[in-house]
Amino acid sequence: MKPDQTIRMPVIQTFDNIKRASEDLEAGIHKKRIQAEPTLPIYLKFTDVTYKVVIKGVTSTVEKEILNGIFGSVNPGEVLALMGPSGSGKTTLLSLLGGRVRGSTPGGSITYNDQPYSKFLKSRCQDTMIGSSFVRGVSGGERKRVCIGNEIIINPSLLFLDEPTSGLDSTTALRIVQILQDIAEGGKTVITTIHQPSSRLFHKFDKLILLGKGNLLYFGKASEAMVYFSSIGCSPLIAMNPAEFLLDLANGNINDVSVPSELEDRVQMGNSETETRNGKPSPAAVHEYLVGAYETRAADNEKKKLMIPTPIDEELKSKVYTSKREWGTSWWKQFSILFCRGLKERRHDYFSWLRITQVLAIAVILGLLWWQSDGNSPPNQQDQAGLLFFIAVFWGFFPVFTAIFTFPQERAMLNKERAADMYRLSAYFVARTTSDLPLDLLLPSLFLLVVYFMAGLRKSAGPFFLTMVTVFLCIVAAQGLGLAIGATLMDLKRATTLASVTVMTFMLAGGYFVAKVPVFISWLRYLSFNYHTYKLLLKVQYEHITDSINGVKIDSGLTEVSCLLAMVVGYRLLAYLSLRRTKL
Template sequence: MEISCSILSFQMSITSLTTLHGRIGFVTQDDVLFPHLTVRETLTYAARLRLPRSLTNQQKEERALDVISELGLERCQDTMIGGSFVRGVSGGERKRVCIGNEIIINPSLLFLDEPTSGLDSTTALRIVQMLHDIAEDGKTVITTIHQPSSRLFHKFDKLILLGKGSLLYFGKASEAMDYFQSIGCSPLIAMNPAEFLLDLANGNINDVSVPSELEDRVQMGNLETQTRNGKPTPSVVHEQYLVEAYETRVAENEKKKLMAPIPIDEELKLKVSSPKREWGASWWEQFRILFSRGLKERQHDYLSWLRITQVVAISVILGLLWWHSDSDSPRGLQDQAGLLFFIAVFWGFFPVFTAIFTFPQERAMLNKERAVDMYRLSAYFLARTTSDLPLDLFLPILFLLIVYFMANLKTTAYSFFLSMLTVFLSIVAAQGFGLAVGATLMDVKKATTLASVTAMTFMLAGGFFVKKVPVFISWIRYLSFNYHTYRLLLKIQYGHVPPALNGVKVDSGLKETIAMVAMIFGYRLLAYLSLRRKTLQP
């Protein structure tokens, strides 16, 4: 039986629930944070995106520092958040950062979904005490907590107890035990009040004294209960009794209290009545902030020693295999053409399977931040897809510096930089394809499978292995970045060779360049439209 025990905290006057997002904060059960950002950076970016435009950047940064001080995070403010493979702050500190992301806007109402989940008792108590302090400052704090300790329970002002979705109690937490004793339910042994209430809601009355009326109804219900797999199913008679008791004794008075009119200040009325969405920053500011955040977050992955070692190792192996290759003989030309084909394939596949993970991995963060109107989807998309470009230049340059001269390719500055530009176009086009697949499916396994099949089809239909490709399938080559990259590299290296090489006519390469640029924008447009369809917001 699944039971939800919800604690309606810290007695405050409740504002209208129709308030805009700017007046409500919500902390999810899972900590959705960027692992490579520090505590200060995380809260500063949140402040710059969520606080009103009327505040300057300096004022927003000061607000972030105030929240750090309020939450007691000064000691770890320059420590990375961390994650599964990144060492960072503790679980309690991470949870406080999540809370800081919401209280930074000074909300009137703060919701938290199991803020003590996975924390030890001392850390959990510290979190709840902090929430109590926030409530005493004039905020309404509502949180759900399963199995709170007795110390946590006594911190709450109001309590909602639910059993199978039915309301069993609503009122002051300090009066909950007196109420249940008044209806004949009390613990037989000394126990945590929260455990006692959960036992009642869950139907576990072994250590609970119940009135004779309820015992008779439970016994009668058990006799009438049908069995499943040879075992009796749990009786719900005691739950019916608790629901009826609440409805007859408490519900009416509590409903009258809740229905009483609550004064709302005029400023809040204007905000609620205004349908216009208010952004904390202009589109351009959103783009700049998200670009900076993305660059800081992903530089650790892009410039990791593992990835650098991978690229360097492959480039050295290629350089040794094609060591000082000769382009003067037909056989040497074919050998070098094989190297160029591998370069086109490698820098086509490598970025695809990196970009696929982009939106599926950030889906939780995107949904969370978009739900509170932190930024426009267009600003996020453009910043996300352009913040990778500076990082994308490093590895290809390192790769070509090793391979190009070891393999004795055309040693002119013009040819080298054109080859570098071609590889860069291939990377950006391949990334666009990976982004489109990832945004369309939003599932890493499905996206990886589709990308593998599609990329393989692109390569096979390009005419590299089958010279005479059937007309009904040959059109696929024009959608392939591998195909156009390979043709451009051949034209750059062998523009001096009069006859066609591997069926590639020597010309300016304008058609291939135009096709690559079209794919760069086309695949990204498809990714944006898919992402917009998933989020259903502009």
């Protein structure tokens, strides 16, 4: 959930509300719309939050402390800023508060309206190229605004943002923070990490948490931070941006900062390098002093405030547990939006010159190799059968390795959007697997238009369209296998290896290369979409001439069609079940 980071794979956003939100964010007139729909107020409190990660070494395992005893609160209508140097634990704390940290269980208490985290807390630019690593899209600032719009379209009560202003100029950054302030004024609770804000940005925040090495150095009103640090003897000696001053302190840097008398005494008395450095308090000594000062002078009062019950009636407090889980829109609407998005995303891949050239080149080569071949005599039939077998193999092999990449590459996007409960997994899966179908029909059609008539196959409408349907069934079945392998393994290297072995086995067991396949392995042909496709292609071309070609019996074709349809459904069902089991 990093609004400053757009996931690489999905390059198109098609939600109508994103366009409206993005336009409003740009124009600065979105305030009324954000406030128009009331949401459940969320009062977030957290006390004594600790978090450790286990680092496994070659010979030993070490526990590293990331957060230590962090507390704070933020109410509807407020913007809480998390500040601190790199590695201080800002993003980890944000992720913990958002319920998005898996693995080690954090210590302490995090409550929402005095209740623990529940999955029911999670809800609920059109036609504009957002862009990716390979496709030029909108600018960085526009991308951030679209990402924020992407989060607020489900009207959340609680909004988390990780460094939404990083990399932006001061004017754009100020506009983004003003947006967050307006969102909060609509009754939302906003928490954001911030890196090196300008003084104008800093004064826009209602509350501030300052972290240093995973410890709390300050929590309270942002406007009172400078007063507090002045009270413990740390004041800037020159005019400074308050945020710059606070980050210097969190880093242990006290250049151009008045040194508290307690620290001066440590410098005079201390001989250790941990206490002094070049005659000044070391960063470690400054950090220790700041942590101790906050614990003794301010922490108790702030913790007492957290004990005050949330000012919201019991009915609303329990709403997140007793109400039915709601979605922003119907299943059909989710499907239709995701379907349209899928078409717009992948048309650039499907109709790239590289792919079109590849298909046409192979089609022309095949047409020249089998130029106006005659299928009326047995020797020529065997010759044409080789062409039909290649068609079955090519349109079985090609879709498998295209579909393998689908879910592993979109995992990051799916993780982000599903974490915000933007749509049901079933709506995404059905839309993702059906949006390819119209596109999948076009290139095979172009391929067959070239090969079919160049190679001199049966020149009538019926056989041509039956050949087209057969190839299309093969493609959809092969796609299902690729989707199932990709969703099960979620690793491109392993998935590609498994797919290669599987497809080659299916091809070899089909009976074209080996006339008499051993009984103990012959059953594999019935699982092979290549085999069933090959038999159907033979039936379409030669059922009026012969009952058998190359040892392959030509029958009614119902068995082959049934098997291919079962693969179309079965492989996709396996892919969906595998996707549900995957931790997104």
